Amino acid sequence: INHFTLLTGIRGISEETTTGVHNLYKMKANGTLKVPAINVNDSVTKSKFDNLYGCRESLIDGIKRATDVMIAGKVAVVAGYGDVGKGCAQALRSFGARVIITEIDPINALQAAMEGYEVTTMEEACKEGNIFVTTTGCTDIVQGRHFEQMKDDAIVCNIGHFDVEVDAKWLNQNAVEVVNVKPQVRQPV
Numbered sequence: 368i369n370h371f372t373l374l375t376g377i378r379g380i381s382e383e384t385t386t387g388v389h390n391l392y393k394m395k396a397n398g399t400l401k402v403p404a405i406n407v408n409d410s411v412t413k414s415k416f417d418n419l420y421g422c423r424e425s426l427i428d429g430i431k432r433a434t435d436v437m438i439a440g441k442v443a444v445v446a447g448y449g450d451v452g453k454g455c456a457q458a459l460r461s462f463g464a465r466v467i468i469t470e471i472d473p474i475n476a477l478q479a480a481m482e483g484y485e486v487t488t489m490e491e492a493c494k495e496g497n498i499f500v501t502t503t504g505c506t507d508i509v510q511g512r513h514f515e516q517m518k519d520d521a522i523v524c525n526i527g528h529f530d531v532e533v534d535a536k537w538l539n540q541n542a543v544e545v546v547n548v549k550p551q552v553r554q555p556v
Contacts (some may be wrong), residue, residue: 371401379403383413386504386528392486414450423454426500426526427462431553434522436498439463444496446489447477447503450524455500456484460505469508489513501532511537 371480379402382388388408391547394400407413427438430555439506447535456466456479469489476486493499493513497520504527517523522530541547542555 381405383407399430419454422451424453441497443498444492446501446508452502474503501525502527504528506531508532
């Protein structure tokens with residue numbers, strides 16, 4: 368929480384994202400968490416239903432509203448195969464995309480392979496994908512070296528965590544121009 372003055376009268380907060388919960392634990396450890404916090408993310412109904420099924424519903428809706436692009440026939444790269452990544456991969460496959468998974472955890476990568484997905488690295492997948500979805504909550508998943516190898520019309524979106532997974536700063540610094548297509552949709556040219 369960067370705006371401590373806004374906490375006046377607040378008795379507690381709730382957090383429903385995995386990354387947000389991790390940040391709250393860090394804040395508690397370093398003494399900057401000023402109010403009690405409820406970890407909604409770790410409830411079974413949130414982690415096992417919303418992360419998987421909610422993302423499965425919202426990803427396709429978000430991509431279609433933002434881009435007006437047909438999913439069928441595209442190569443979709445899903446970075447991460449946790450509950451969120453699983454839901455995203457299922458959704459993209461059900462709309463006719465060929466789905467590639469990038470995953471550093473060997474167990475999750477094996478699960479993806481057992482579900483019939485191609486599993487590879489972002490270094491390889493960045494050359495093939497039309498649509499990229501980051502779901503990890505980790506930093507630097509899609510970096511400048513990946514953007515340099517992507518197709519010109521690649522769609523890059525994040526459903527995992529704020530703006531740390533995709534190096535948007537690199538895109539903005541290396542684009543000739545950044546066109547605002549619509550709210551929250553930018554096209555670096």
